[in-house]
Amino acid sequence: MKNNEKLLLTLGETEDKHIPDIPPKKKNNRFLGWSAGIGACAAVAAIATAVALTPKSGMDINLTGDSSINPPESEQHELSEITSSTTTEQAPSDTLTDVHIYPYFSYETKTEDLQVLSPAVSFGATGFEELEFDSENGINNYIDNLNNPWTEDMELSSLPVFKNKVYDGWTSGAGVFICLSEDDMTNMAENTALLLNKEIVSMQTQKDMFISRSETENGYPTQEQFESAEIKVYEISAECDDDTRISVSGDGSIKITFNTPVQLPDEYNFNDTNDSIKSTEHLAEQYSTLLQYDKPDFFLKSGYNCVYDKNSDDVRAILNYNLSLTRFCETDSALTIIYIDNHFCSSEYLGDYPIINYDSAKQLLKEGNYITSAPIEGEISDDMIAAGELVYRSGSGQNEYFMPYYRFYVLVDENNSTSEYNYAALYVPAVSSEYLTDMSVWNGSFN
Amino acid sequence: MEDELIVELYWKRSENAISESRTKYGRYCGAIADNILHSREDTEECLNDTWMRAWEAMPPNRPNRLSVFLGKITRNLAIDRYRKRNAEKRSKGQVDLCLDELAECVGTEETLDDDIALKEALNSFLEQLDQPAKELFMLRYWYMFPIKEAAKRCKLTEGAAKMSLKRTRDRLRLWLEQEELL
Incomplete structure (x- = not known):
């Protein structure tokens, strides 16, 4: 081996004490995604969030009347009833209209006798939520790329809140995201293969300990609980005949890995925003049988090329955007992974809760009533607030409820010498305060 | 989760050790792999291999600094993957640039x-090196950050970082010569 190669490799074996820690923030001239706070922040504040559902065609939401998401009567079924009609012969796409990956999610609109929420949100696995740009306009481009269907001028008086059924299973050290049965996951994998026109050749299950969070002290199981923990299936992996792998997790999320990447035609690439959107549109069209979106819309977020079903109903569009979406991953203009998230199958509808408007939330923000994982101190002034949007935070293990928040992007560190602009994400619950208890105000400290 | 608890999960053969490692150190190890591989797909595969290697390594190992322990595994796997991937083509990645500089x-x-002597010499060289120079040197040649990125992390201009790295390399050469390794 050449001396320079030997030196480079041997440097990797030097004593740990010589290897510096690297700060969580990585400087760059593009959006880097939410920065991970390495080794920091098990921050637990108040309030919930989360993941959601994907209404299918035929569902109906009527905000002025019976605000429910309902499939036609004949199409309502439980998850366990969704079975693949065949896995041995590939059905032509026109026979797949009755095959769905996820069950219909429906509820009767509830606006009275709403339970008061005392939700918990953990930022522990998320780390610092900061965005970094090298120009003042970077945040605006970022917001544009998000293409959030929510707009400030929407006249929304209430929004649905859901209980995250996976949350209780996520405990420190012995938690897995499970709310689906092994049969449910198997059926979903089979239906995904069917819709992809692929044949499953083998199926594997992943098992792990399951300890209910509610049975632990602050989420930390005891040694006895470790030793007596129930073992459950938390993931099904189906290997297909063409080297594609379909993995279904216990929270309903699906990962389709193309071990042989699917090359896009020459005219498609991901070189810039416009090209990425155009290529995502192409992929959504190519996989329309799988996605079954009536009105696909597209956005770019955290390096992912995303598509969701933008319904003409505002609420439904907001829910789908946040809680039911598909992400395409590419390398060198070849599709490598499809992620399908659908939190509706792990949610329980609690009711439509009154919400505050954007201006009220902004006022609360300036008064210090927000939560965040970012180390921010001092008062928030108008000129620090670069933008805001309404979101449902998702994160199966971090949010007890899926509920709306106003997320504000606040300038926290401006360094003109290096042309860098850093923004922290600060959350103000959109649910009216009379339905919230024990809301802690994030104090900017860690651990 | 605290590192000690994660390590304990490995020793208990709980697969949650992997998910906790991925949650806490996925971005950290991902940055190391990405510096070397510049490919999202390769990086993801490298990380998957990292967790499996960690699973095989604990027990018997019980690292004091889990981050560096996992980072070393990632670095070795990434370099190995990089060398295989680039065996038949020229590359302009950070590995090549670092090799040129070294x-x-x-x-x-x-x-x-003499691998053992070289490792001992490197450790003793780093021991006596002043902290700012050592930090920059390791950011460049251990993490393989681009010089510009390493300079930013050390709050230096790119030119100053290049000069510092050159001086450190020169000192390392003298050190290895004194140790009769060169």
Whole structure:
């Protein structure tokens, strides 16, 4: 081996004490995604969030009347009833209209006798939520790329809140995201293969300990609980005949890995925003049988090329955007992974809760009533607030409820010498305060 | 979760050790792999291999600094993957750039054949190196950050970082010569 190669490799074996820690923030001239706070922040504040559902065609939401998401009567079924009609012969796409990956999610609109929420949100696995740009306009481009269907001028008086059924299973050290049965996951994998026109050749299950969070002290199981923990299936992996792998997790999320990447035609690439959107549109069209979106819309977020079903109903569009979406991953203009998230199958509808408007939330923000994982101190002034949007935070293990928040992007560190602009994400619950208890105000400290 | 608890999960053969490692150190190890591989797909595969290697390594190992322990595994796997991937083509990645810079220091002959002595010499060299120079040197040649990125992290201009790295490489060459390794 050449001396320079030997030196480079041997440097990797030097004593740990010589290897510096690297700060969580990585400087760059593009959006880097939410920065991970390495080794920091098990921050637990108040309030919930989360993941959601994907209404299918035929569902109906009527905000002025019976605000429910309902499939036609004949199409309502439980998850366990969704079975693949065949896995041995590939059905032509026109026979797949009755095959769905996820069950219909429906509820009767509830606006009275709403339970008061005392939700918990953990930022522990998320780390610092900061965005970094090298120009003042970077945040605006970022917001544009998000293409959030929510707009400030929407006249929304209430929004649905859901209980995250996976949350209780996520405990420190012995938690897995499970709310689906092994049969449910198997059926979903089979239906995904069917819709992809692929044949499953083998199926594997992943098992792990399951300890209910509610049975632990602050989420930390005891040694006895470790030793007596129930073992459950938390993931099904189906290997297909063409080297594609379909993995279904216990929270309903699906990962389709193309071990042989699917090359896009020459005219498609991901070189810039416009090209990425155009290529995502192409992929959504190519996989329309799988996605079954009536009105696909597209956005770019955290390096992912995303598509969701933008319904003409505002609420439904907001829910789908946040809680039911598909992400395409590419390398060198070849599709490598499809992620399908659908939190509706792990949610329980609690009711439509009154919400505050954007201006009220902004006022609360300036008064210090927000939560965040970012180390921010001092008062928030108008000129620090670069933008805001309404979101449902998702994160199966971090949010007890899926509920709306106003997320504000606040300038926290401006360094003109290096042309860098850093923004922290600060959350103000959109649910009216009379339905919230024990809301802690994030104090900017860690651990 | 605290590192000690994660390590304990490995020793208990709980697969949650992997998910906790991925949650806490996925971005950290991902940054190391991405510096070397510049490919999202390769990085993801490298990370998956990292967790499996960690699973095989604990027990018997019980690292004091889990981050560095996992980072070393990632670094080795990424370099190995990089060398295989680029065996038949020229590349302009950070690995090649680092190798070019280190070639100025130790050349490209095949004379460094005493692995143990080299490792000891490197440790003693780093021991006596002043902290700012050492940090920059390791950001460049351990994490393989681009010089511009390493300079930013050390709050230096790119030119100052290049100068510092050159001086450190020169000192390393002298050190290895004194140790009769070159």
